[in-house]
Amino acid sequence: MDQPRFLAADEPPPFRVRNLEGASPFLFVADHAGRRIPRALGDLGVSETERARHIGWDIGIAAVAGLVSDALDAALIAQTYSRLVIDCNRAPGSPTSIPEVSELTPIPGNVNLTAAQRTAREREIFQPYHAAISATLDARHNGGRATALVSLHSFTPVFKGAARHWHIGIMYNRDPRFAHVLMKLLAQEAELIVGDNEPYAVTDATDYTIPVHGEKRGLHHVAIELRQDLIESVGGQRQWAERLVRLLPLAYQEMVAAATIRPA
């Protein structure tokens, strides 16, 4: 029996793709790129000012991701809906999957949800997004194409009153190879403060995308956080996209070369 639809027929699909057949080894994903809220949920009881803050989405990352995807001819899959609806980088059912409070802001529309209400968000927003990533990775694998998964995020310069001084954070969990080479290259850039698993680290408890799509498949992967005030303007977005377009292929080549050297 068909479930009643949660997203209306005239609302956008839960993910956008770009350059899906691109020649690059990179698959870029952006779990928090969008800030739409399905009409069925109203405004979740949260003001427009609050919804436009970092608690609603990763400010600036959709534009940077699009520029990088186009410049490298690399596939991009980006989420359309706000992380306040369901966080696509959390395991469904985890405490922060559908947050009742984000940073210090209460989210009334996420309180006392029924199982059916939770399931609808998972079924129509979380699952199709991750199914698209899985299908893309399957197709690339079956086609014999090498893939490195790059997860793009942005972070607020001030969280719960504490300022963050990093310009960019490089994150990893069990496999630091891509991250370490990329950090080494970033360290050569002038006046850049690079976070090593800061301001966030990838963990099984706080992440979904890298553990599930990167680690479980044994793919090369890295997660990148850009500070939001640096990518709010078009100029900043271009500058950071240019840097990633320049450094990511270098890091990938160096990492693959190192990974294929076997002891005699």
Ligand SMILES: [Zn+2]
């Ligand atoms: Zn994010």
